[in-house]
Amino acid sequence: MGISLDAGSIIRNVVRYCLRLFFYLFTAVIITSVCIFFIHKRERKRKLLLPGIPLVHSPKSSDFRTLLDQANGKDPTVIIPPHCIEELKNLPDSQLSTNGSMYDRFAIRWTNSGWVDKELAHSIKYDLANDVDDFFPTIQDEIQHASDNSLPISDSWSSHGLQEVLINIVGPVLGRMMVGSPLNRDTRWLSSSIDHAIAVVVYSTWLRQFPSIPRPMLAHISPQKRAIERSKKGISESIAPIIEERMKGNQKVKSSPFENGRLVRWLLKRYKPSQNPEFDPSLIFRDHYSLCFAAIHGPTFLLVQAIIDLASYPQYLTPLREEIDRELLNVPFEGWTRETVARMKLLDAFCKESARMNLQGIIGWLRKTHKPITLSTGHTIPPNTLVAAKNPRYNARATPWAENAEEFRPERWLQDQSDPSPNANWRFEAATIDSLIFGYGKHACSGRPFGVTMVKDILSYIVAKWDVRLAGGKREGPQNKSIDFVVMPPIEPLGDLKVDFKLRS
């Protein structure tokens, strides 16, 4: 039996088929749009049931200061009063977590960077603290090597971009602690580790400007995704042979435990691969990405601001040099210990004041709720909400030094040092609700004892060896700039601030 169709009926069938297809597509588009509309509406409604609590978001402006008291948005953040941190700080991670906040803010789903599990946090909190005195001479060696390579060895002034100069000191110094020598000076490891955090921040900031629904699709088309993958590949391929050797228990690697793959060693001790069927070397890669993310740029920004302040308030140069020279007279730089650095109280006060005046963000203590949380103010924050506190400089009433809060006065921290505790408010490394520079509570920066020592150590080497001044004959320090929640000096790409260096006369 055959089927015979004339040309007219073929055309009619094709037209009918096309119309039906168009109808189905049209219906699908309408249904999807209606669903998106209702999901979006429900999400907005749920997130806005917070009467009286200010919300900020990322709509059109790149300067969040003006938006701090506005509501609505794509990733609303509930800004809690600083005294509420005290009542929330001990909540379990299943209710309120830092990782949840990192996951959302820095798109961990697509970057796999920024997540901090207990193995990494404990390696930094305990193993680093335990070993630091043993490897401290290598840090002194690296500071000298990296600074002499990065800063001009000349008696005449030359202008430099601070970020570039300082990241090329902090990167290898931090690397000396993390991966040891010679890998810390390897160009591929170094550039991948430095570029990684920048790529993640640029990528996640770009992604956050879109509503949550199209993000999974857009996540793969950003050119920054390639930059992230490149940096991760550079880090992973650099440390893969160390992991392999260590897992084989190679004697050669074991015989130089303090110089080769230190972080790998700490992590393997904690993951216990031989007893842990869940273990996969990708966890070690991830921890290295996260630490590059957490530990390279924070110290660099503190140093950038400290050097700008040194150039802007030159009256502090002589007393700082006197303090540093006193230590150098007793022991040369290469023989300094952590105690040497801790003895320099003006240096500590100067760094603290610089960090206070130049907060790295307008908010701190970034968290995400996973269950409803009721504050003592009577407000209930729903699950899946980003939470943060205003950084104390913007919250003058919470701080004892509020009277002259706008003045740069390192001396304020020297007046009463009677409290000997590591978190005493006068210390640079204090993590209190009056100083959220390093966060607060059980997830406060676990690398800060090492981080602040490194910052002061690098700064003292620079102050002892180089003269600094603002480039272009400028006398007054620059105003910081705000993008999103981040505050930065007007260095590239936000401005052209440069600092002049020459060898100390």
Ligand code: HEM
């Ligand atoms: C010196 C400049 C540094 C600054 C300004 C800084 C800042 C911070 C901040 C604000 C947090 C979040 C704390 C919270 O939300 O409560 C944090 C967490 C962390 N930082 Fe730092 N950090 C610095 C250096 C370092 C260094 C050098 C390391 C490693 C050696 C490090 C390792 C970590 C780790 C592992 C966490 C996560 C802690 C956890 O979740 O339990 N940081 N840091």
